[in-house]
Structures are given as C-alpha cells and as structure tokens.
Amino acid sequence: MSKTAIITGGGSGIGKATALRLAEEGVNAVIVDVDSESGEGAVQELKDKGVDAIFIKADVSKKEDVKRYVDQTVDHFGGIDYFFNNAGISGSGGHYLDTSVDEIEQIIGINLLGAMYGVRYVAEVMVKNGGGSIVNTSSSAGVIGQDSVVTYSATKHGIVGLTKSMVAEYAKDGLRVNAIAPGPTETKMVKEFYEANPKMKENATGGIPQKRLGTPEEVAELVTFLFTSKAQYINGEVIRIDGGFTNTK
Numbered sequence: 001m002s003k004t005a006i007i008t009g010g011g012s013g014i015g016k017a018t019a020l021r022l023a024e025e026g027v028n029a030v031i032v033d034v035d036s037e038s039g040e041g042a043v044q045e046l047k048d049k050g051v052d053a054i055f056i057k058a059d060v061s062k063k064e065d066v067k068r069y070v071d072q073t074v075d076h077f078g079g080i081d082y083f084f085n086n087a088g089i090s091g092s093g094g095h096y097l098d099t100s101v102d103e104i105e106q107i108i109g110i111n112l113l114g115a116m117y118g119v120r121y122v123a124e125v126m127v128k129n130g131g132g133s134i135v136n137t138s139s140s141a142g143v144i145g146q147d148s149v150v151t152y153s154a155t156k157h158g159i160v161g162l163t164k165s166m167v168a169e170y171a172k173d174g175l176r177v178n179a180i181a182p183g184p185t186e187t188k189m190v191k192e193f194y195e196a197n198p199k200m201k202e203n204a205t206g207g208i209p210q211k212r213l214g215t216p217e218e219v220a221e222l223v224t225f226l227f228t229s230k231a232q233y234i235n236g237e238v239i240r241i242d243g244g245f246t247n248t249k
C-alpha cells in the first residue's frame, strides 16, 4: 500500500524537492505551507508524477493550524507514515542586540514551536498506529554557533534536543525520529538572506571545503533514505549535509 508523507514548508526549496523525490518512490504527499500559490504548484507537480497529493494552507506557528493539518491528513489518507517537519525562516540576520524582540518571537514561533507542535500531534497518530518515521530540519547553525543568526541557531539547537529526546521516549513504540543539519543550500530562503547580508555569503562559501552550496535535491536524497526501511536502525541521529562545513570549524 502507498505511504503517506506530510511535508511542512513543502511549497518551496528543500521541502518541495523532498516531496518530488518521495513521489518517485510512490509516496503520497500532504503539502503544508503558508504560501498557497507555491503549495498548490507543488501539488500539481506531484500529481503529474502520478501520486495523490493535497495542499493544506497552515501557519505552523499556530497550534490550531497544526492540529488541523494533522486531522485533515488522517481524514484524507487514513494515517501518516512519514513526517518531514521542515518549515522554517532564517530571520533578517544581523547581531542579536540589533534584533527586535518581535522578530525573536517570530523565529522561535515558526522554527521551534511549530516543529514541536508538529511532532506533538503527528507522533500521537503514529504511536497509535504502530509507528512511523519523522525527519526534523535542523541546520549547520543547530550543531555549531554562528555569527548573525543567534535566534535561528537557538531554534535549530532546540530541534536537536527534540529529536534525541523523542527517541528516548517513543522508540519502543515504533517511532524513528532523526534530524538533518544542512549547510547553506540553494533555496529561496538562503538567496534572500544573502541578498540582505552579502558578507555572509562570502564567508559561508569560502568556509565550505567543497567550495559550493548544497542543492535541495541532495538534501531530498538524504531525507528519503532516512524515511525508508533501509534506515530502520538509525534513530535520534543528527546528520550533517554541508560539504564538510561544520566538521572543519
């Protein structure tokens, strides 16, 4: 029987590339995003690949939206096999003392609370149904400290704690929870961030041993592997995919 995946932030970048890669394995998709145009567009591309796909407009920082996308998924597909807990924002960049408290709240709301609400409601369904596989999106900034992204880095370190601790509680119930920590990857988010902070781009690319950014397709390959039974004994890991960036810091 076909598997079902929820992909948050599935309208663009890493989320969309992952939904399209999973479609090659016959996996049906629920695309969750705040942006209807890109979300509907991703669904069309998925249908063209022959899988069933629906779009649910939701803001992951709102707990009632998160509950709704989980309930609608169960209504439509009957369960959830894979959860790519991926929606996130970088924030505007700049030093912490120049960051407004409103922006701090917004980044934490989307990147950390949004991810925690997602795991809260999705894992409940998975545990009831005998298990499932979750991949949370952390970042290079979730495994090392980085200049100009203090709040972002704090949220992505939080994702690491969420990942490891969920395994301690629910591996016995058939749940696998892993995280990915991509380095700078060619997506809308990173393009906009580097346009606003050009010096960060020079520093980042110069500091990557492979001397290039990653691609969403490379990250999608890793996420797909982590979801499948080929990765069935990998649990609570935080896997870096960054061209050697954080290992050489």
Ligand SMILES: NC(=O)c1ccc[n+]([C@@H]2O[C@H](COP(=O)([O-])OP(=O)(O)OC[C@H]3O[C@@H](n4cnc5c(N)ncnc54)[C@H](O)[C@@H]3O)[C@@H](O)[C@H]2O)c1
Residues within 6 Å of the ligand: 008, 009, 010, 011, 012, 013, 014, 015, 032, 033, 034, 035, 038, 058, 059, 060, 061, 086, 087, 088, 089, 090, 110, 137, 138, 139, 140, 181, 182, 183, 184, 185, 186, 187, 188, 189, 190
């Ligand atoms: N691109 C990178 O260099 C990089 C590196 C490490 C980690 N990440 C992480 O990867 C994830 C995906 O980012 P991306 O690079 O593909 O960026 P992206 O901007 O291309 O995609 C992010 C998607 O999330 C959606 N989104 C934003 N806020 C939302 C909200 N409140 N509710 C629902 N959807 C929302 C956006 O509309 C967008 O479609 C993020 O968590 C990001 O922090 C990205």
